[in-house]
Amino acid sequence: MRTQVGIIGGGPSGLLLSQLLHRRGIDTVVLEKHSRDYVLGRIRAGVLEHGFANLMREAGCGDRMDAEGEIHDGVYIAHQGRMDRVDLARHTGGNSVLVYGQTEVTRDLYQARADMDGVVIHNARDVALFDLKSAAPYLTYAKDGATHRVDCDYIVGADGFHGASRKAIPSDVLREYEKVYPFGWLGVLSETKPVSPELIYARHERGFALCSMRSQLLSRYYIQVPITDTAAQWSDDAFWAELKSRLPQDVAETLQTGPSIEKSIAPLRSFVAEPMRYGQLFLAGDAAHIVPPTGAKGLNSAASDIHYLYHGLVDHYLNDDDAGLDAYSEKALARVWKAQRFSWWMTNLLHRFPDSEDVDQQLQRTDLDYLFSSDAALASMAENYVGLPY
Structure with missing residues (x-):
């Protein structure tokens, strides 16, 4: 099989990137090691930043989110027997968050991929990455008793903390930070x-x-x-x-x-891996970073990675401009570390x-x-x- 962008991981990050690129005429294949039912059975975050919500709309996946999601203009902090409210809209010029479960986000993205005949291969086991420093990287995976190969221009690792993507970066290149x-x-x-x-x-x-x-x-x-x-x-x-x-x-x-x-x-726990690019491989989401859930930044940090990757890949294929891809790791990590700082602050503020x-x-x-x-x-x-x- 041949594609322009091979995406490892069929969670919301990988599906969102696939959907966004497909709408711009860029070919993708998504490999997911679990079944669709398994992915949809995972209970995860439900607070979406306004930037993430806008990406869903740009992907053509915002209708149900906007109809059923709950706009929250503030949050409460209970302490010392009282409740104080943080007025998000007042202090940000009208911005808010949208409460809409990650399972529903994933369901909407699956439906959008099916409507566009997007290629999402489930139960793709033993994914391996090859020739990442060359101009012709490729992936292999096992399914139905056979080994399959996907040739790509680029590979995106959105396969979570335990996935194969980050492990494909040599240890003398990768630097990892962790706090448990x-x-x-x-x-x-x-x-x-x-x-x-x-x-x-x-x-x-x-x-x-x-x-x-x-x-x-x-x-x-x-x-x-x-x-x-x-x-x-x-x-x-x-x-x-x-x-x-x-x-x-x-x-x-x-x-x-x-x-x-x-x-x-x-x-x-907090975890960050640097860099988020190695040759033709780009890491995104939990494959590169994890934050404590206190600040509601896990899924949203992954979405910011997808924003930078999406625009970088569009500029490469449609405008012959590689500046966005070349700056991806630096830009993504700058925002990731700010999300880490905020989550660390909230965790230390509120926990015993x-x-x-x-x-x-x-x-x-x-x-x-x-x-x-x-x-x-x-x-x-x-x-x-x-x-x-x-």
């Missing part, structure tokens, strides 16, 4: 009405909590737990009781509980660290008091939360 946090988030998805029309981030002596949503009938809640805990250790009743204990009393009293549809623990001392907790309280006493501080948080410009 000593706790995780226990998340529960339930068919219950959200407790708040906007997200609530809670800092409490017992640990962090987050009240989020996927729709007006589907809620997503999280509590900070030790990294050694397992989801099986937590009954639904125990989860709801702990969540209520970390929320202001008036909020806890209105919390609607119910059976969990999905329950899992996500570890928190196992080894924290009284002075650390007092500094957290003072940081929150300062945040809500300063328009400049609120503007900085709002600017980062809605998404820095590409």
